[in-house]
Amino acid sequence: MSFTIATTVDEALVALDAGARPIAGGTDLVVGARHGKAALPADLVAIDRIDELGGVELDSAGVRVGALMSHAELMTDPVIVGSYTAIADASALVGSPSTRHVGTLGGNVMNGSPAMDTGAPLTVLRAAAELRSVTGSRTVSLDELWAGPGRTTANPGELLVALHLPPAWDRCGSAYVRLEYRRAMEIAVVGAAAAVTLAADGTVASVAVALAAVAPTILSVDGVNEALVGRTAAAAGPVAAALASEQAAPISDLRASDRYRRHCIGVMAKRAVDAAARRADGESIAVPVNRSLGIGAA
Amino acid sequence: MTTSYELDVNGVTYPVTADQGKNLLSVIRENVGLTGTKEGCDDCECGACMVLLDGQPLNSCSYLAVQAQGRQVTTIEGVMDGPEMHALQRNLLEAGGVQCGFCTPGMIMSAKALLERDARPELDAARIGLSGNLCRCTGYAKILSAVEATAVELNT
Structure with a gap:
């Protein structure tokens, strides 16, 4: 020992x-x-x-977020809050001030909980994980990294050193909304993140939605981009809700039944798309969006 | 496995010999001998064990003591202002924010950290600052009044 x-x-x-x-x-x-x-x-x-292992750095490929960034740092970091807002929304909801000061992004990602708060935001923002070992390094998508509840494909000798995010683009907004029963020391009953880019005419130019606590790993919603592009933001939400509820594969546990989760994930997905679209349109909505819009309850 | 190291608690360096898996709360209470920090849920839920680690709040029940080497730990015994009570302690008494008192040391540590990063917190910010601390008998209104009174007192 x-x-x-x-x-x-x-x-x-x-x-x-x-x-x-x-x-x-x-x-x-x-x-x-x-x-x-x-x-x-x-x-x-x-x-x-x-x-x-700390810090948020802009590089030619986008942004490198050190694995040791704490939730308290992420929720106030100007780059994260400004351009990758869903990550800040999620970090601000984790645990309590104490948990947020010692808890790290790397820990949240590598613990591999399907209910992790930062996972759905990282997924819609197309983050990749940089793993290093004594023999070298490799960068994998989060889809490849998460293998199941509490399991990753990282080898025991590999350390997550950073998450890499692509450069922020214009008229893009993101948000993470979580269903919660209380405002501290809570784990997502279900959670949804959305990243929305708007075209000049205000319709959806591209969108991604990912879900927490409704599948063995964070679930990226299939077909959401095809279904939503060209729609107004107002029309996009209900379609995202339907797709999210349809694709969710939730379990029943002491926090919620599978039926309740399946219904509520649609509600959270719609709210996440709405909030992300408002941010994409330039509206400033404070972090966490759950609290500033009062949308974290059923 | 037993391991030996030094721990800085309230500005005093203590030699510690303990199992490497022993949590900071147990080391503070049993090895260092300061029992103001309480064990409530022992599950990182209630905040009775809150201490400061380099000035930031920490659930000491869920942190390995060996990891606190080289950092400054502050417990409730370290908040007194010389022989005088800290303004938070005095205001909690005056506001009736202490009933059974079991959550109080943890509340004070969280409130102290809150006021150090936000000298005049809005009510909602104060609630978030104390959101990792549960009280099951006094209720939160008087505790929040005491925090507000302290913020006013320390900034006038």
Whole structure:
């Protein structure tokens, strides 16, 4: 058993190669261990002091978001709030101020929960995950990364170092809306993210919708772009709702029945498309959209 | 496995020898010997165990103590202003914001962090600031009044 504190990515990768598991804020790992979900790994490497894993940087390919960005940082970062707003909406809903300060984007993504808040926003914004190991690095789409509830296709020796987002484009807005029963320490009952680009005449030029907590992984809604392009924003919402409810494959658990989830995911998808279109049209809607528009309840 | 390290709590360095999986809450209470920080749910839900880590609120029940090495931990014992109560403590008493008192240390830590990042929070911002702390007997109105009174007091 061992515990080491890495200060560089290379140090962390060497520890992972030797069998250690990474820990940043520990909000999933420590709570999960107590619940008996998975024992605390015998060998841990703390990655929360690695400067290279932080920050949001603009590069030629778009934006690089460090895996160690906390939810508190993401919800106020000017680039994220300005151009990738759905990620800020989601980060602002995670846990409580405490959870948001220690919880990280990388942890949320690699924990692989189908109810993760940042997953649907990252999906509609076409994020890719950069994984590194002692032998090299590779960048994979999130579809390839998430394998099932709590499972990813990353190898044990691989560390998520960053999420890469394509450059922001004009007249594009995004939003993440979550159905919640309370305003803190909540997990999405269901959640929906939308990214909408508007044409000059105000109709939909392109759109993507992704759903949380209605399938074994984050679910990208098929056919939504084809069905919505050319429609007005007002007409697009109900169509998105129908497609979302149709494609959802929810389970029943103590938080909601499958029927309730299937109905509500349509409602959340419509609200997400509406809010994203309003943002695309230049309206400033404060983060998180759940609270500023009061649209997180059934 | 038992491991030895140092922990900075309220500006004092404590040597700690504990299992590497032991949470910060248990180390503060059992190894350091400061029992003001409470164990409520032990599940990262109630906020009774809230401390500050480098000035930011942290559920100490769900954080490994070994990870706090080299960082500054502040507990309720560290908020007194010399021999005087911190304004938050005094205002909670004056507003009747303390009944059984079990949630109070955690509430104070969250409120302190809130006021440090937002000196005059709106009511909604104050609610969000305390949203990780549950109280089951006093109710929140008097606690929020005490936070507001403190914000006014510290900024006039």
